[in-house]
Amino acid sequence: MNRLITKIKDNKVGLLMSFFVLFSLIIIGIYAIKHFGTQYAAEKIQQQLESSGLTPFVHYQGIHFNPFTLTPSLEDVSFGLESAPWLKFARISFNHYPIKYPSLDVDFWIKESSASSLSRDTSRWMRAVGIETLLGKGSFVSEIERNTSSEQFTAASNLVLNIKDVGRVSFSSQINLLDTNLSMTELRTDLLASVALGQPEAIFIIHGDNVEISNLDIRYQDAGMMKYLWPNTPTTQTDKSALLSKLQISSQDLGLAQAYSVESKHIADTVLAFLQSSTSLNLALSPSSPISLKEISLMAGDNNLYQASKMTLSTTP
Known part of the structure; x- marks a missing residue:
């Protein structure tokens, strides 16, 4: 009887040790995926910023990598001049990056920001619509397809934006790039740079002949802005x-x-x-x-x- 009891105890100890080893390996594996995933994402994101020339306009404090979904997020991001950005984000999460790049699928959260902490253009807009603090969230999905016959790119994009005390805007469009030498990355870069410099109309001058619009739909639901105006x-x-x-x-x-x-x-x-x-x-x-x-x-x-x-x-x- 004693021998049987001892054997059962030994089996339980062995089983517990096996569970402990397995659990430890899982934890180590998750940590390794997160560590190396963060390094890989940081390198790729920095490469994209440098190759596109956006380094002076995009600033972030850190990168979070989700080891379960294998997707990165930029933490505490600002767009525009570092001293007076036109917009601040608490987080920008890439849902598919970098597997589907240059197609994008991101969720973002606008960081609570006072008018005095943002650029003059953003501050002027905030005061015009009667808000002192900017806060919101949204998503952006852009699917890029290549026309094999013409080698041109087509982008179908959807943007949803909710801003506190302003409203909800949903935006969808389909555009074609007529210049085969122009990439969607370059177009986004030029658009972002022109907005960051306070000259969004520049995109019409730079790419007026190279970009055409097939359709455009915008819907706005008021949450206070119209009542103020x-x-x-x-x-x-x-x-x-x-x-x-x-x-x-x-x-x-x-x-x-x-x-x-x-x-x-x-x-x-x-x-x-x-x-x-x-x-x-x-x-x-x-x-x-x-x-x-x-x-x-x-x-x-x-x-x-x-x-x-x-x-x-x-x-x-």
Whole structure:
């Protein structure tokens, strides 16, 4: 009996030791994956920043590597000049990097930032919409495909952005790169650099002939911004007429349509309906054939972008 009891105890001790060894190996394996994964991700991200020339505009404090999903995250990120970035992020998580690069699938969290800690352009926008602190989150997905017959790249992108006290914006587009020497990485780099320098319109000059848009859809749901911009929705016919007149003039200022034209009147009526009903405001651009950034710029210069690009503006409940 004693011998049997001793054997059982020995088996239990052996089993426990086996579990302990296995558990230790798993922990060591996870640590090794995290350690070497972090090193690999840091090298690749730094290479991309250096090759794209974005090192002066993208700053981050560290990299977190998830050993279970094998994906990295940038921690405490700022875009723009280091002393006055145009935007700060608490974290940017790459859901598929680097396997699907240059396609992107990222989630991001905008770090709570006061207007005084950001660039003048961002601070000016924050004050214009009535917020003192910027806070939000979002996601960005961009799928890149190559046309084997023309060797051109096509990008289908979706952006969802929620900003506290401002609203929710969803953006989807499909663009084509006409220049086979232009990569999607280079286009994103130039766009980011132009925004960081406070000149987003530069992208129309740099790549006006090389990029065309097949479709574009933008939806906005208000969460306080419109109430700040228009605290008192007009109720009398006189007030409505005054606001509609301002909105039609704004259409011309934006290059959408000539003031007091049929198109500008439709735009003004739609915006007023949006203000009165607190629904979603939807903007869609669906040209008969893809149009280049240069063509869009020329249409806006002629105050004819809304009609020429077959743009539509509508509201939904």
